Amino acid sequence: DGGITQSPKYLFRKEGQNVTLSCEQNLNHxxxxxxxxxxxxxxxxxxxxQIVNDFQKGDIAEGYSVSREKKESFxxxxxxxxxxxxxxxxxxxxxxRYRGHPTDTQYFGPGTRLxxx
Amino acid sequence: QKEVxxxxxxxxxxxxxxxxxxxxxxxxAFQYFMWYRQYSRKGPELLMYTYSSGNKEDGRFTAQxxxxxxxxxxxxxxxxxxxxxxxxxxxxxxxxxSYGKLTFGQGTILTVHP
Numbered sequence: 209d210g211g212i213t214q215s216p217k218y219l220f221r222k223e224g225q226n227v228t229l230s231c232e233q234n235l236n237h238x239x240x241x242x243x244x245x246x247x248x249x250x251x252x253x254x255x256x257x258q259i260v261n262d263f264q265k266g267d268i269a270e271g272y273s274v275s276r277e278k279k280e281s282f283x284x285x286x287x288x289x290x291x292x293x294x295x296x297x298x299x300x301x302x303x304x305r306y307r308g309h310p311t312d313t314q315y316f317g318p319g320t321r322l323x324x325x
Numbered sequence: 326q327k328e329v330x331x332x333x334x335x336x337x338x339x340x341x342x343x344x345x346x347x348x349x350x351x352x353x354a355f356q357y358f359m360w361y362r363q364y365s366r367k368g369p370e371l372l373m374y375t376y377s378s379g380n381k382e383d384g385r386f387t388a389q390x391x392x393x394x395x396x397x398x399x400x401x402x403x404x405x406x407x408x409x410x411x412x413x414x415x416x417x418x419x420x421x422x423s424y425g426k427l428t429f430g431q432g433t434i435l436t437v438h439p
Contacts, residue, residue: 212368248333250413250429251369266426298368313359314427316368 211235212317214299219322221286221293229284229320231299238303240282241314244268245296254297257282286322294324328352331414331430340439344401348414348430351395355416355428358390360399363411363432372412373399404437411435 212233221227233240239258243251253266257276271290276282282301286293300314331348338344346360356377361369373388375381375397381388387400397416401408414430 214368248431250329250331250431251415251427252429253426256426300368313371313374315371316361318368319366321366 212299212301212315214297214317214320216320217318219320221322221324223324224288226285226287227322229286229297229299229322231282231284231317232280233282233299233301233317234280235301235315236279237301237315238279239301240276241300241302242266242272242274242282242284243298243300245298245319251298254284293322296321326351327431329414329416329428329430332433333431335434335436337436337438338404340404340406340437342404342437344404344408344435344437346399346401346412346414346433346435348397348416349395350397350416350428352416352418352428353392353395354418356392357417358388358397359415359417359427360386360388361413361415363413365410369413406437406439409436 215230241256242254245251252268254272255263255266255274257263260279263274263276273285297320299317302314329350358375360373362372363369375388375390378390378392385402389398411432411434413432415427417427
């Protein structure tokens with residue numbers, strides 16, 4: 209089955225801890241994204257990556273870090289600098305449109321719910 | 326002012342009703358428009374995708390885009406309890422420095438009761 213997997217489904221963090229959320233895709237997509245979803249606020253972009261070893265900050269990157277060492281993987285680290293990390297985190301991927309696919313359509317994983325204790 | 330505005334609802338309708346969901350936006354560069362459906366505690370799934378102005382129909386779902394008014398709509402005919410979910414509009418300018426960046430509305434919570 210092709211798709212996007214995120215783990216863990218639920219994650220609890222203590223104050224001052226860094227935690228890493230996993231995102232893997234086997235869709236052969238070039239671009240990957242991380243979003244944060246809070247009640248009543250829709251999805252907000254944290255980081256995105258169009259190609260391996262390259263990534264850009266989104267609208268709310270402060271307190272987060274990412275890496276893109278493999279095409280299939282785009283892990284997100286929530287650092288202790290993120291003051292309000294409790295949220296639902298969503299990973300997405302999309303085909304690179306510059307290879308002839310005329311779409312920005314993004315496909316989402318099932319999400320990770322992070323709670324700070 | 327947010328770039329994309331969406332009435333969060335909640336919206337409650339009886340089974341079989343026609344549902345209208347709407348978003349307005351302020352960025353005239355947006356040209357790709359999407360509707361996602363998100364069930365509780367799940368990731369969003371793409372429901373409809375349109376490029377530029379016009380209508381697109383897929384079964385019970387119709388997406389409309391009016392770029393002159395900066396207004397998009399999703400209509401659901403013969404609504405079913407299984408349509409109960411949060412509906413998110415999303416849009417993108419595509420290409421260039423905004424490549425791949427989607428801007429989402431807040432989402433509308435829809436409940437269809439039997």
